[in-house]
Amino acid sequence: MSTQSARRQFLRYLAGSPLFALGGVNVAQIARMLDGSSAERSRALELIQQQAQEPTLIASASEALNVFDFEPVARKKLPPAHWGYLATGTDDDETIRANREGFTRWDLHPRRLVDVSHIDTSVKMAGTTWETPIVINPVGSQRAFHPEGELAVARAAKARRHLMVLSNVATTSIEDAIAARGAPVWSQLYHRTDWNETKQMVKRAEAAGAPVLVFTVDLIAGSNRETMLRAQTVDTRNCENCHVGGRPRPGVEGSAVRQDTRRKPMIAGIVPGEKAPEVGTPTWEFIKRLRDSTSMKIFIKGIVTREDAELAMENGVSGVFVSNHGGRAENSGRATITSLPEVVAGVRGRGVVIVDGGFRRGTDIFKAHALGATAIGIGRPYIWGLAAFGQEGVETVLSLLRHEFEVVMKQAGTTSISKISKSYIVPHNG
Ligand SMILES: Cc1cc2nc3c(=O)[nH]c(=O)nc-3n(C[C@H](O)[C@H](O)[C@H](O)COP(=O)(O)O)c2cc1C
Structure with missing residues (x-):
């Protein structure tokens, strides 16, 4: 058999494997990578190997030992569709x-010989000081991951004193989440x-x-x-x-089926x-409309350019989430x-900049x-923990x-967050 046809046969075998469908591995993407440069080929093989290995749970x-340890446990415990909702990106997940x-x-x-016996990891945002800069970002439908869903997360946020942002499509109401968090x-x-x-949703959040x-x-x-x-x-x-109409598959949701709000108290209300x-x-x-309709501070989530960061500040928002x-x-x-960096340049110290996407390590x-x-x-990461x-x-x-x-702050010789400046990092291999 020629190498070409052996490869095609192997990929067909992969394509038929539910394991690969579940793991967020895109078979078409792997096929393309296998036809690409040698770096791409070895990355493709790495992905296949990772997928084929049974992780130790x-x-x-x-x-x-680290946050990654929760991921395979979550995957094992969750129904396939719920795992897919959590793991998915868009298109090829690039x-x-x-x-x-x-x-x-x-x-x-890093710098050496700095007294790091005491470090301060606190940050101030929207008038409140938090002892840690790690924010629990909004994630929808958390009862799809654990029966206690957002309530378990709110209790964890309370125990560890973190800022929690509740999703609009949470499976717990904002009133119950605030009660479990013991704080707004x-x-x-x-x-x-x-x-x-x-x-109505804005007013409800404000009243809560x-x-x-x-x-x-x-x-x-x-x-x-x-x-x-x-x-x-x-x-x-x-x-x-x-799920109204059974499984939430393509073609099932839409005008023929009424929107299912039974597990979405903020929308059902x-x-x-x-x-x-x-x-x-x-x-x-629309940002002006929002500002005019509430006394809450407004943040915009999903800003990735300097231009929009500038506009956000001109439109009176208090902060942005750099997020995709x-x-x-x-x-x-x-x-x-x-x-x-370009969003920070656009904000120019006029508001808070929270960044999310792929944070898994203290060094990140x-x-x-x-x-x-x-x-x-x-x-x-926290949803892996919740599901597990x-x-x-x-x-x-x-x-x-x-x-x-905290360890990396000490290793680098930085005693507070404001001291972590650009001089503590360099371009890779720079
Ligand atoms: C399963 C899932 C549901 C999400 N739901 C929401 C949501 O309801 N509202 C929102 O603004 N962002 C939502 N996000 C985006 C997160 O707030 C955040 O931007 C993203 O998860 C950060 O990347 P990370 O998962 O790599 O840490 C969701 C993300 C995931 C994975």
Whole structure:
């Protein structure tokens, strides 16, 4: 058999394997990489090898050495479609990989003989001082990952004293999340086409005591989540209890099926009123509308350019999240850590800059601060912890990241976050 046909046969075998569909590995992408440069070929083989290996699973949160240890446990415990929802990026999932690879473009440039017996990791955002810059980012539908969902995360945030941002499509109401957190959470918003509906959600978050509204703008044009769609096809459960019309597959959702809000208390709480005429999708004018309708501070999540950072500041927002939705919005292929410096330049000290996307190590957090971030956000890692071991898993993920970050701060000779400047990193191999 020729090498060519052997390769094709092998790839056909891979394509038929549910394991690969679930692991977020895109077979078409691997096929392309195998036809590419030698670096691409070896990366493709690495991906195949990783996928083929059975990871050693930790049996309890305390066994974890790092946040990655939770991922295979979460994957094993979750139904395939829910795992697909968590793992997915868009198109070939390139932007997920880009987010991680972005950190490797910077190396540390540590200083020695500094007294690091006491370090201060606190940051101030929207008038509150947090003892850690690690923010629990909004992630929707958390009861799909653990029966206690957002409540377990809020309790972990309380125990470890982290800022939590609650998703607009959470499976727990903002009132219950704040009660479990024992302090206000920030409220994330996806707009509705009907402004009256959007306004009701804004007012509800404000009444519940959220000090900040985080308006997410990177999904307005939709997204192509192939890894999720592929995983749904191998999930054979009957999901009618939670999804109207059964499994949430392509073609099932849409105008023929009413929107399922049974597990989305923030949306289910909307009282239908008279529809306001809407023109198009949100523009900067919409930010003004938001500002005029609430006393909460407004943050915009999904800013990746200097131009939009400038506009955000001109439009009176208090901060931005440099975010590509964890590689789940447009498949830009650009890491958020790469976008960060230009956004910081656009903000010019006029607001808070939180960056998220691929943060898994203390060194990642350190590099973000060196490039001017106020704080960093995490998504998937704490959900791996939640799915694997509930609240304890979330707490352990938070404490591992915190510990790693504190160690690298000391190793680099930086005693506070404001001291972590650009001089503590250099371009890779620079
Ligand atoms: C399963 C999942 C659900 C998400 N849901 C939301 C959401 O409801 N609102 C939002 O603004 N961002 C959402 N995000 C994006 C995260 O807030 C964050 O930007 C991203 O996860 C960071 O990347 P990371 O997962 O690599 O840490 C979601 C991300 C994931 C993985």
